[in-house]
Amino acid sequence: MNKVLVETLLDNSDKWMKATELASICGCTTRTIRNHVAKMNKMTEKLIVSSEKGYRLDMMKYPTFLNNKNTQELTKRNREIYIIRHLLENSGRGVDIFDLADKLYVSESTVKTDIQRLKKELVKSNLLIKTVDDICFLQGSEQAKRKFMISVLYEEGNAQNELKENIQEMIGHISLSDLENDIKETALEYGLEMNQYSLNNLVMHFAITIERISGGNLLKKRISHALEMESLEYKIAKKITQTLEKKHAIIFSEGEIEQLSIMFVGLQQEGKLDKSSIHQFVDDKIIDILKEVIQKVEETYLIRFDNEDFLNKLALHVQNLYDRSKVNNFTRNDSLLDIKMSYPLIYDISVFISSYITEQLDILLNDDEISFIALHIGAYFEAELNDKEALKAVLISYEYPEIIKQLQKKIEKLCADEIEIADDTWQIDKNQQPFIITTNRKVLLKYPGAVLVHPFLTKKDEEKIRHRVAAIKNFQHQEKMFHYIDKYFDASLFFGQIDPASYTKKAIINQLVSKMAVQNYVDLNFENLVLEREEMSPTSFPSGAAVPHAMKMIAHKSCVGVMTLQEPIKWENQEVSLILLIAISKPDVSEFNDFLEKIVELISEKSYVRELTKAETFENFILKLKMLSGNALSEM
Template sequence: MKDIQKQLITYLLKQNKPVSASEVAHQLKISVRTVKTYIKNTNLLSDREVILSSNKGYLIDKTEARNLLLEQSSIPQFYSERAIYIIKKILVEHQEPDIFDLCNQLYISYSTLKNDLGKMNTTFKKFNLRFATQHDRIHIIGAEKDKRSLLSSVIFEETSSKIVDIKTLGELFNADYVAKISKIIRSFFLDGDYFINDFAFMNLVLHFAILIDRVTKGNYLDSSITGTDYFADETEDAELITRVSSTIEQEFNIRLSVNERSAIYTLFKTNVNYRVKNDYRKLASVVGEGIMLTTNRIIMEIAELYSIDLNNDNFIVPFVLHIKSLITRASLNKANKNPLLDNIKKDCPFIYDMAIFISLRLSEIYKIQISEDEIAFIAIHIGTEIDRQKANTDKLKCILLCPTYLEIEKKIYNYLSITFSENITIDRIVTTYDQIPDYPFDLLITVMDNPQNTLYPYLCISPLQLEHQTREIYNKIHEIQDRKKRRLVFDNFENYFSPSLFYIEEDITREEVIDKLCGEMERLGVVTSHFKRTVFERELASSTSFGNTAIPHSVHMNALQTSIGVVISRKGIVWGSNTVNFVLLIAINKLDKQRFLSIYNAILSLFDNEEFIEMLKKAATFQEFENLVFSYL
């Protein structure tokens, strides 16, 4: 069974009513024809029909589907699955599998297995390891530290669709000693002066589990390892690691070499932070004046470039500590995996862009390479602070109209203010229509059904049983918010889009698309000659494709005029690991950045609409494109 078939079955298992082929195609990013082919092939895998078809769409037999998944999942079907299976056999189960037994277990030929081993030597070349056979048994040849790196990478790869947790590691290793490891880490690193977040905690549990498992079987790190200098450290950190190492030796009845202790010290330095409140002197002593100065400089650059003020203690203290750990990891060519990476890239592209800008600056200053996973952690810090600030700036300004009687207006005010605190502010309470202020506001909330309500955006509610009206109030709030976004697009569409930057293209590459749009923008005087280089620089840092849409751009908002170039390709353009049908190349002038972000989010939301996407593929002119955008907003 192919991966896409598993995704198809998993998606249909979540549905409680028939789903159309086009909806399935949109969710899985494949064509309708491909959906029908995979449904047919899936039904051939079982004696009974697994996916039922009707004029309403497709509905899955959940019992049959689960049985089919269980049956298929037990045997690796593809090269990537077989590679992980073989690596785990050797590094987790500590076997040297016989090649003929392995062929029987995997239901493959000898030539297929030999071909897989050849591919594995290419796939995992970066780990400086080699897969070889000797006396008909498979071995991994290379340094112990590289074998451990390979194993941790494989575990993260295998669990890429979920977060690694204690249960997952307990199934992979011995559950009892995973629980012991967890207890040791909590007792040493979650008390006193130290702090560790959930992602780093699981990273430590995983690497401690690998270390202890390998040492238990007599596999020790050799003396050639490099890392942070445990022996030169005379601080409390080194003393702490000595105590941690002694506890591990006692709990697991093993002996840790000096190199194993140094490895534990490196794990500590790259995952554990200090508890520092708003004490900048202590913070500087922990991370160093250099990192403090660099962080402050980057915060100023973010403010200049994006108009986002990150200069407050709530952001700076945890962020500086994170940057310290990040630099340590990157300097050792290590990176923590981030299970939220794909979601952050897709759902928060501008926040991810800010994180990329920061990563590029850090790479430039400290001569390090920062992975996409680490960039996503930076984005989490930025996004958390932006959400905190937006709590007030994005709220609808409301007027409450309610007569004074038994203090009912206070009851309504309190209910609205608490229940909808993230969405609205009650700017004023009035008792009559002539008290309604003449300054702009977004919504009149009233308990009186009166023709004068129609002079304003309004919502009429009952003063009683307010909790029963929660959904209605939420719907009205979202309606007003969406209307404001649409108004922004209607008012500014012609400023940002133009027929001169609209193309229908087939048989074109990513590089050719960027070159074409940037060249035309430069010819129109929208950007300077340096713009194209910065677009490719951003693309190199992390692909800008999301599903069937790509949004190439520069991290520098220095366009002479804000513009969006559009390319539609029915055939599709290979863009990183995706094939996209739509390209929106964005050039932003810093004076437009705040307004443009709202417009961008409104337009981008259209690309979650399956019907809009299918209609847009058929657009042949700029006018058709404009009409479609307006009709679906």
């Protein structure tokens, strides 16, 4: 991905390229482009210049990039993945070190060094590389090899399209889309419906099984936790393997079928579910736990989840999750980072729910499983909580009533749910400053900001209305953000340009909470609540910022503690140089929901984090924060 990005910018070095153009060429999202630009600029500072015009390669920095040790480090990891894949594909006959060196265009000593690093990494996966006369063999159980193969595929493909390309390459002549259809159609024959994420996970495991069988690596033994042959899961797996055997002459052993059948454990007949049948599919204990935690969510976040269909679907998912945990089978969600960055409040609520489920059911949930719960919450928000306040608008026109009626319909259709139009008999409250649309020039002088349109809308009129709606909404958002900044940020809680030589994540949280406690914002036990939230899922982002906070709104007074670091530190799997520790009191919960969304959107941009981290004083930090929040809104 990084290689394609740099090569594309190199080929177009004489012009700016929009993120949408690059995303189209690289087969990913614009967010992925931003993340990769940040990675490349981390390797070589300001290698890729960004502006409102798009992205451009700095040709003066390009030679430095080619010789940069970080670039070489990237190549090193690519070599390691190449070696791993060849070891997995040639488990029986092994791989010649000299052949690897030739194919990778490096020396034999370089390959040997790569293999030494891999040996240490593979120990955690119960795998071992053994070398005999310059031939390397990968030793370990077949199940361990398959599990490690999944992690390699996900590392190679950090976007959905890339992941699919890697899987397709792995299974060769077998069409990935055909494989997906075979699985989906067979499941439907047995009345089993699943979401796209579950389907992707099944395709992944079937593809790996096909690749391993093709390479002569079979699961021959029956597994200890095998399902009964009369079970629905076994029947579905058996039918799919029979279809694949017929199409592609691939022979699946009983051990293979049993292993694949476990992947269907817990997937319920969701499409046929109604209110009376929920207890047929879900344990009463799980339903009771979910009712309890949803009540706690309502009390904590002041958001009501009173939709029974939402509870039923979430209950099915948790039952699925609980069943799979018994056979140590968790689902991978490749959209995790997108969910965490794009929907921080939804993700935070899912962490809250997951924490309670973990405690009550005594199971371990990873970040991927948390993000699946976030998808259920997000779907509910989309359907039930579309509470974006429409912009108040008044149409003032002295044309014929029928013309006014048609004009209003066209404007409402143009702006969908963004504006709410009233007739001109409204008493216009100048304090509320409604959006005025008029066909009369004299009205323009009376109401600044009004938009003049023709009785029959032209393309130019439509453009003017859209532009004005966006400008007003951006201004309102900016005012709200400035309100949050002035209310929550305190100079006494600012620690700027700290040398992180002896700092850890825990030490930073301790220092910020201790200062908050001295100022009577929180009690000292608030630190434990913040650490509990971090343990469930780290609050760090690829942009270089972290937003630690508690899952309980128990601050005496809401505030944000700030620490900027001279050099980044490791915050779980991210390097962080800006920390915003948030403490919220009960009266401010409804504001927190909006504030968290806005602040995460802001600090998700690497360039913004870099700018904020440069601030020497609290006043300078606040000035930059307000300026950047305005920039972020103008880019929406």
